[in-house]
């Protein structure tokens with residue numbers, strides 16, 4: 001089923017009776033060429049690009065819950081390409097280019113909105129760091145504009161410039177940054193993969209990974225055993241647990257990140273604002289809710305909900321930055337499980353087991369990576385070679401220490417990235 005303006009008009013005039021389900025609900029087959037574990041953003045986009053780029057369609061995505069019920073449907077939807085370090089910067093730059101063509105590519109309205117992302121700085125030292133970051137972004141062809149305090153005030157007149165916890169010195173403005181509707185991204189990739197013949201199997205939890213003579217042979221699931229020549233693990237916060245099924249011990253800790261949304265308000269925040277010093281970022285959804293979040297809950301956990309001290313911390317940060325937010329009522333909050341690596345950068349690599357591949361370690365920044373991650377992971381699985389823009393995301397950097405990508409410069413402590 002294709003989407004078009006004409007179709008919407010026709011369905012509107014004929015009682016919306018012509019819409020059909022966006023993907024099939026197939027029973028799992030006994031055998032596939034490729035099994036992807038995890039029906040989140042990364043798993044679905046990998047399946048899509050396996051079919052689209054490599055013509056590989058004897059593929060199943062196994063999801064233990066429903067498609068898009070994990071972090072892909074829980075994040076604060078910020079999409080940006082403002083990474084600094086070699087390895088990360090070209091990857092996220094590539095991802096941004098895929099984002100810019102995504103709606104046409106998928107024939108799906110993912111509501112990608114390049115409303116501009118504004119990262120505030122609060123000291124001379126921080127300004128220097130942001131200038132370097134901006135230069136890096138520009139040198140790879142992305143956009144970055146340095147704003148002084150008055151420049152920020154013009155765009156964001158409602159911030160507190162006089163009485164805030166950290167005085168605002170200026171900001172790095174990234175006009176192509178913005179947001180997208182998170183679950184629509186999962187649905188768009190799901191529909192595209194299904195249309196090309198990929199089986200999307202929901203309510204199918206992987207409970208074991210079969211390995212014989214150093215090679216993967218399939219998976220055990222709650223819906224029976226499935227044989228596969230290649231298996232990709234793309235389960236975000238559950239990575240350590242699923243990899244352990246194949247005997248792998250990974251350098252990943254799982255931590256909770258919370259997000260919040262207010263009641264719907266008239267448009268008041270036109271950009272994405274990042275206030276790193278206070279651990280706070282905010283945008284306004286098209287429905288009008290203010291969507292915001294802060295830092296990790298600071299202890300490892302698999303609970304998909306957060307703790308109250310962090311709720312208080314985030315509210316305080318919002319209040320000191322923009323006191324007007326105190327008038328809004330918070331409607332909902334939720335948590336997601338982050339797969340944190342020691343350097344805060346992801347892993348897209350083979351494992352020591354033939355045919356078993358890993359795409360994980362996205363920490364709290366993997367939404368913006370969904371297109372490029374799926375593209376790169378599909379390339380790796382199909383060709384057994386890393387995709388050019390993702391060559392830095394090796395697993396063995398954590399063993400030998402070479403090629404670590406510590407964007408934040410906080411050292412090997414998972415929860416500080």
Ligand SMILES: Cc1cc2nc3c(=O)[nH]c(=O)nc-3n(C[C@H](O)[C@H](O)[C@H](O)COP(=O)(O)OP(=O)(O)OC[C@H]3O[C@@H](n4cnc5c(N)ncnc54)[C@H](O)[C@@H]3O)c2cc1C
Pocket residue numbers: 037038039040041042043062063064065066068069070071072073074075076077078079204205206207234235236237238242257258259293334335336337362363364365366367368369
């Ligand atoms: C509150 C919050 C805010 C965030 N904000 C941003 C942001 O603004 N920008 C940004 O870029 N990133 C953000 N992120 C991070 C981003 O959402 C994640 O990095 C990314 O979604 C993770 O990849 P995924 O979509 O594949 O994960 P998920 O959607 O979690 O997919 C993994 C899937 O694997 C399934 N699974 C797990 N175990 C099994 C099993 N045994 N068998 C079968 N299936 C299994 C799960 O059910 C799940 O559906 C945020 C995350 C959270 C929680």
